[in-house]
Amino acid sequence: MKIMMSSKRSHKLLLLHFAIFCLLLQENCTEANVILCKESERKTLLEFKQSLQAVDSSGNDVLSSWKSKECCGWVGVSCNNLTGYVEKLDFRSKFKDVAGTISSSLLKLHHLRLLDLSYNDFNGSVIPEFFGSLKKLRYLDLSNANFGGSIPSNLGNLSMLEILDWVAMLEWLSHLSFLRGLDLSFVSLSSADDWSQVINKLPFLEELSLSHCDLSSISPSFSFTNFSTSLTSLDLSGNSLTSSSIYPWLFNVSSNLVSLDLSMNQLKGPIPEAFGNMITMQELYLSHNQLEGEIFKSFGNMCSLAFLDMESNHLSTFGIVQNTSLSCTRYSLRELSLAHNQLKGNSVLNEITKLPSLSVLDLGYNLLNGTIKESIGQLPNLKVLRLAGNAFDNVVISEAHFSNLTKLRSLDLSYSYLTLKISSGWSPPFQLGFMLLCSCKIGPSFPIWLRTQTALVFLDISASEISDSLPDWFWNLVDSLVYLNMSFNQINGTLPHELRYKRHLDLSSNNFTGPLPMSLYSLWSLNLSKNKFTGSVSAICNIMEKWSLYLLDLSYNVFSREVPGCIAEFVRLKVLNLADNSLSGPVPSSLGSLASLEMLSLRGNKFSGELPSSLHNCKMLKFLDLSNNELSGEIPKWIGQSLSSLERCPHQLCGLKYVQILDLSLNNISGSLPSCFNNFTSMAQKLSLDQRMEHVFRKFFVIPFDPKYVDEALLTWKGTKQRYAKILGLLLAIDLSCNKLTGEIPEELTNLQQLIALNLSRNSLIGKIPQKIGQLRQLEVLDLSRNKFSSNIPTSLSELTFLSTLDLSYNYLSGKIPTGRQLQLFDPSSYSHNQGLCGPPVSPDCSMVEPPQVEHTREGEEDSINEFMKWFYTGTGLGFAVGFWGFCCVVFFKRSWRHSYYRFLDNTKDWLYVSFILMKTRLMKRIKALPTSCRR
Template sequence: MGNFKSLQFLSMPRNWYYIEGRIPSSVWNLCNLHVLDLSGNNLRGEIGSVGNLSGCIGKSLESLDLSYNQLTGHIPNWLGQLKSLKHLDLGSNSLYGPIPSFIGNTSSLIHLYLDYNKLNGTLPESIGQLSHLEELSIGSNSLGGIVTETHFANLSKLKTLDMSSNSFVFKVNSTWIPPFQLGYIGMGSCIMGPTFPSWIRMQKSIYYLDFSKARISDTVPTWFWNLASRISYINLSDNKIHGEISNIILKSETVDLSSNCFTGRLPRLSPNVSELILSNNSISGPLSPLLCKKTDEQKQLWILDLSKNLLSGELPQCWMYWQHLIYLNLGSNNLSGKLPSSMGSLISLRSLHLRNNSFSRDLPSSLQNCTNLEFIDLGENKLSGNIPSWMGEKVTNLGALRLRSNEFNGNIPLQMCHLTYLLVLDLANNRLSGAIPPCLDNISTIPTNGSLIYGYASSYSRYSSAIFEENLILVTKGRESEYKRILRFVRSIDLSSNNLSGVIPSELFSLSTLNFLNLSRNHLEGKIPEKINDMKLLESLDLSRNHLSGEIPQSMSNLTLLAYLDLSYNNFSGRIPLGTQLQSFSALNYIGNPELCGAPLLINCTENKQPGDAPSVGDNEDHNEMTWFYLSMGLGFVAGFWGICGVLLFKKTWRYAYFQFLEDKIDQLYATVVLKLNWLKRKLKKNQVGG
C-alpha cells in the first residue's frame, strides 16, 4: 500500500466480511493522500503510531474516516498535527481514554465524530477553539464533568451538537447567549435542570431536540411551545416537567413527553404529527377530543402511546381517521366499555396494547380486518366470550398474543395452530376449558430471527439510536417482569389458572426453543413424557396444582438451563431423579405429592420401592414419630403461651393480682438478699477482729 506514492483518494468502506486485521502502517506514508475512508470494515487493534508527519500526510490529509470498525486504544497524539484535517470520524469503535486536549490544534476541523466508543474523562476546553467546527458528536461514551460557556467560546459555526448518553453537567449562566445557531441538539442524559434551559430560546433553526433524562423539574415556558412548532423532533421524556398541556397544539413530527408530571386533558394535534408518546403522566379525560376532530388533511400519525395515564370513558368510533396507525398503546388507564367496531379500520396496525383497563364484552369481529397485527395485548380487562377463530385464520402474523386475566371461556381454538410466528402465548387466568390442542407444536417452526418487527425506528434514527421498542409484561419464573430489548429472544406459553383438562399433549414437549411453560392450576392429568428432554432451552416449568401422576422423568435432570420448577400438589410418585438440577430446588417445589420421595424432600426412598407402593412400616413410624414430636411441641408452646398471657390479657382483676404477686415476690427476694449480705459482712468483720 505504501508504494502508491501519488495516491490521493483511498476509499474502501463497508467491506465487513472481506477487510479485517490491523491498519497497515504503510498507509500513513502516503504523503499525497487527501481522503482515507476505511469505515464499516472489520479492522482491529490500535489506530497506529507514526513518526514526524511534517511535509507528508500531515499537510495533505483532509478527511479521515475509520468509523464502524473494532479499533481500540487511545486517540493517537499525531492526529493533532493534521492541520489540513476537516473531517474526522472515529465513531462506533472501542476507543477508550480521554478526548485529548490537542484536538484543539486541528484548527481546520469541520466535522468531529467520536460517538459510540468507550471514551471517559472530561471534555477539554480546547475544543472551544475549533472556530470552523460545524458538527460535534461525542454521544454514547462514558464522558462526564462540568460543561461551561468556555467549551463553546468560538464555535460560532456549530450546527450539530450531540452530547447524549454521557454524564455531563451543563452549567451556563441563565443569561448566556450562545455564539451558534444549532439545528440538532442531542443532550439526553446530560444534567440540564432543575430549571428549563432558557438559552435554546435564541436557537431559531432547531429541527431535533433531545432533553430526555435531564433532571428538569420545571414547567415548560410558554415561549417554548411557539418554538416547538418549528421543531420536527422533540424528546423531553424521563424528567419531572409539570403543567397543563390541554390548550397546546402539537405540530412536531415526533413528540415524546413520556414519564413526566403533565396534567389536564389531551392536547390537540396537527395532521403532520407522526409519533406521539405521552405515556406515564397524569393526563385525564376522554379520548374523543384528540381522535374525533375531522380535518381535510390526512392524518399521518403512526405511533400513539397514551399508556399509564388517567384517561377514562369509552373508546370513540373515530378510528377510521387514523388508518396510518402502526402502534397503539392505551394500556393502564381507566377506559371501559366495548371495543368499537371502527377499530377494524386500522388496516396498518401491527401492535395493539389495551392492557389493564376495564374493557368488557366480546371482541369485535371487525378486528379481523387488521391483518397486519403482530402484537395483541388485551390482558387485565373484563373481556368475555370465546377466543375468536379469526386469530389464526385472518390474522396469521401474530408474534405475541396476551389475553391474560379476562373472562374468556370455551376451548382454545384450533386455528391458533396456524400462528407459526407465535413467540408468546399468554391465555392465563381465564375460564378456558377442554383439552390443550396438540397442534400447538407448530410454533416450533419459528426462526430464531423471525420476520416479526420488535421495534420501530424513529424518523431521525440516522442521527441517534432512538428506537421505539416493543414491550410485554409476562409472568415468568414465578414473578412478573417487563420484557423490552430481549423480547425477541423470548419463547413462552402460559395457560395457567383455567379449567383445562385431559393430558398434556406430548407434541408440546417437542418445542425445543421454548423458554417458559406454565400449565399450573388446571385439571390436567396423565404423565410427563420422557421427551421433555427435547426442551433444551427451558428455563421455567410450572405444572403445579393439577392431577398429574406417575414418575418424574429421569430426562428432566438434563434440562441444564432450568432455573424455576414447580411440580407441587399433583399425584407424582417414586424417586425424584438424581442430578444436581432437580436437587437444587426447594422441597416446597415438590410438596403435595404424598408418594414422592428423595432429595430435596425429607422422605427417604427404600431401594426396592416401586412407584405407587405404600411407604414401609419403618419409614412410616419414623416419619410419624417426628411429625407428632414437632406437632406436640408446637401445640404445647401455643397452649402454654396463651394459657397464661391470654388470661392476663383479657381478665383485668387477674392481671392486677398477677403483677401484685410478682411485685411481692421481688420484694421478698430483695429483702432476703439484703439480709444475707448483712450477715456476710458481720461474719467477715468478726473473723478479722478475732484474727
C-alpha cells in the same frame, strides 16, 4: 441480468455532466429561447410516446405537454439552439413515472446526444439492441430503470460515448475510448475477471465508480498506466478488497486523485505511509474497515486534504504533535469523522484544538474519558460537534467550553454521561438546529438557557435528571421542532390545548398530568406512556393528517372510557399501545381497518366481550397482548390462520410458527389446549432470534438516527409480574395461567425443545403430566400448580438440568418424587397439597404414606384460595417488580446468576406460605364472599 439502483453518486460527477451538456449540446443552458423543432422529429417523438405508459399515481398523463407543435418546448426534450434538432431526452429529472417499452423510432433522431431513462420502470424489458446504432450518443444513463436481460454487446459501437451509467458486461467497454465518466455501482462484477484490463483501456477516464460490485481482487496487470494523469475520482467502496490486493496498484495511480473512497472493504493493519504521496487528495473515505494504529502518521504531505472519514475502524492513537510535517494538513482539514473506533483517554480532544479549520468533528462511540479542556471552545469554524457514546462519567462542562463556537449548529453529547454545569442566565453564542443531550445530567432544574435556541429542529433531553415543572414559554419555543424527546425525567406539567407541528414527540416516563390536547398536528409518532394523563383518549380524533401517524403509545396512564371509532382512520399505524389504563367496553372492531399494524397491546384494561373477527385483517401483527382484561368466549380459530406473522400473541393458534411468547393469562378463556404446539417453529427449533423485538420506522424520517420502538412483555411467574423489553427476543415462553382451560396437556407441547418458561397454573386441567416433558431441555420455569393433575410425576422431569423454578402444588399428584439432581433441590412447597406425593424433599421415604383420597369438595375452597392469593400476590408483586426490573438484564444474560435468582424466589415462597396460613383463618369468610377469579 436485472440492472439495479445506484444509491451513491458523486456531486462532482453531476457538475461534470452539466458542463458536458452545455459544451457538447451547444445549447443555451438557461433555456431562455424555445426553438421550433423539425416536423419529422415531432412525429418521431409522438410515435415514441405511443409505446410508453406515462401515467403518475394520480392517473395524470405525465407527457401531456407533448401536444403542441413546438416539440423543443416539451418536458424532457431539448434541441440544439442553432439547428433545431432534438439532442436530449431526459426522462429522469422530469418524469420518473414512465413505463412500457422503448420504440425503435428513436433511430430517427439522428442527432440525439443524451438519453437518460433512469429512475423509471420498464418492467424487466430487455435493453434494445438498437441503442448501439445511436452513433452520436455521448451520454447514456439506464440506471434504476428496471431493465432486464443482458447488455447488448453492440453498445460498444457508441465510440463517442463519454458518460455511461450502469452496465453489467464489460468486454465491449474498451471500444468507448472517449469515456470520461463510468459508474457501475451495484452491478455484480464477481465473475468479470478481466474488469481491470478493460478499464485500463480507457485513457480519458476521469471519474470511476465501482461501488458495491462484489470486487474481491485486482488483476496483477492492472496498472492504470494509460490514464494515471486523468483519473481524479475513484470509488471502490462496498467491495471485499484487501490491503494486499489494492495497495500495490493504488499508489501508482494517485498522482492526480482528488477523491478516493475505499470504505466498507477489508483493509487491515496500519495506514500505509504511501497515502502521504497523494498530494492532490481533497476527500478520503476509509470508513468501515479494520485499520489500526495511529491516524495522522501517514497524512503529512496531504496539504489539500479537507474531508477525512475513518469511522468504524480499530484506530487507537491520534497523534498530531509527533508529526511536525503535518502543518499543512492541520490547516486544510475541515471535516473529520473518527466515530466507532478505539480512541482512549483525554488527549485526543486536546490535539483536535490544533485543527483550526475544522467545521465537522465526529468522535462518537470511542473510549474517550477524563476531563475536557475549555480549549475545545476555541474552534471558531466548528459547526458540528459529536461526542456521543463515550465514557465521560460525571465530567463537568460549562459555558467556557462553548465560548467561541459561534457557528455551531449541531451538538450531540448523547450517552456520554457529561454533567452540564451552566448558569440559568447563560446566553449561548450559537443557534443550534440539532441538540441531542440524552443521558447527560442537566437537571434538576429545567435548562432556562434553552429559551435562546429559537432555531431548534431536533431536541433530545431524555434521561437528563430533570425534576422540574415545564416552563410556560417552552411550547412556544418548540413550535418548529420535528423531533422532541424529553422521556425518562420527572418533569411536571400539562400539555397545551393546541400541540403543533411535532413529527416525533416522546414525553414518556415523566409526571405529566391532565387531558390530551384538543388539537394535534402532523404527528408521525406520539409516546406519552408512563405518565399520569387522565380523561378520554378520544382527543386522538383531532390529530391532523391521520394517515401519517405510525406510532401511538398511551400506556401506563389513567385514561378511561372506550376507544373511539376514529382509530380506523390511522391507516399507517404500526404500533398501538393502550396497555395499563382503565379503558373499557368491547375491543373496537375498527381495529380491523389497521392493515399495517405490527404491535397491539390492550393489556391491563377493562375490555370485555369477545375478540372482534375484524382483527383477522391485521395480517402484519407481530406482537399482540390482550391479557389481564375481562374478555370471554373461546379462543378465536381465525387468529392462527390469518395472523401468520405474529411473534407474540396472547391467543393462538397453529399458524403462529414464529411466535415467541404465547400469553393469554388473566382472562376467562375457556376450552381445551390446542394440539398443534409443534407448529411453533421458534420454540421447537433453535433459530437465530433477535435480542429485541422492535419496529424501525426509517422510511418516514430524514434524521441522523433511526427511530425504533421496542416491544415490552409483562409476564407473571409465581405471583410476581416481571417485565421484559431489551431481552425480549431471548425469551420463549407460554403463559396460559388464570383462565378456565380444561382437558389434558397435549403431548405435542413436549416438542417445544427451546421453550424457556411454561405457566399453565390456575386452570382446570386434568389427566397426567406428559411423560415426555423431559424433552423440554431448555426449560427453566415450570408452573402447573392449582389444576387437577393426577397420577405420578414423570421421571423425565428430573432430567431438566436448567430448571430453576418449579411449582406442582395444589393438584392430585401421587407416588414417589423422581430422584435425580434437580427435583430434590426444590423447596417442599413446590409439591404441597398433593396428598399422595412422598420422598425427598416432602418426606424421608414413602413407607408410611397412604393412598390419596380424591377430595371433590376442594374445588370451592380452592377457588377461595385462588381469590385470596390473587389479592396477596397483587400486594407483594408491586414491590418486587420494581427491584426485578433493575436486575433482570443481568440475571437473564448470565445463566448461573439466573438460576440463583430463581432459587431465591423459591426460598421466598416459604415466607409467603407461612404468612398465608396465619391469615387464612381470619380472612376465609370474607374471601368466600368474593367472586372466584384470578383477576381483580
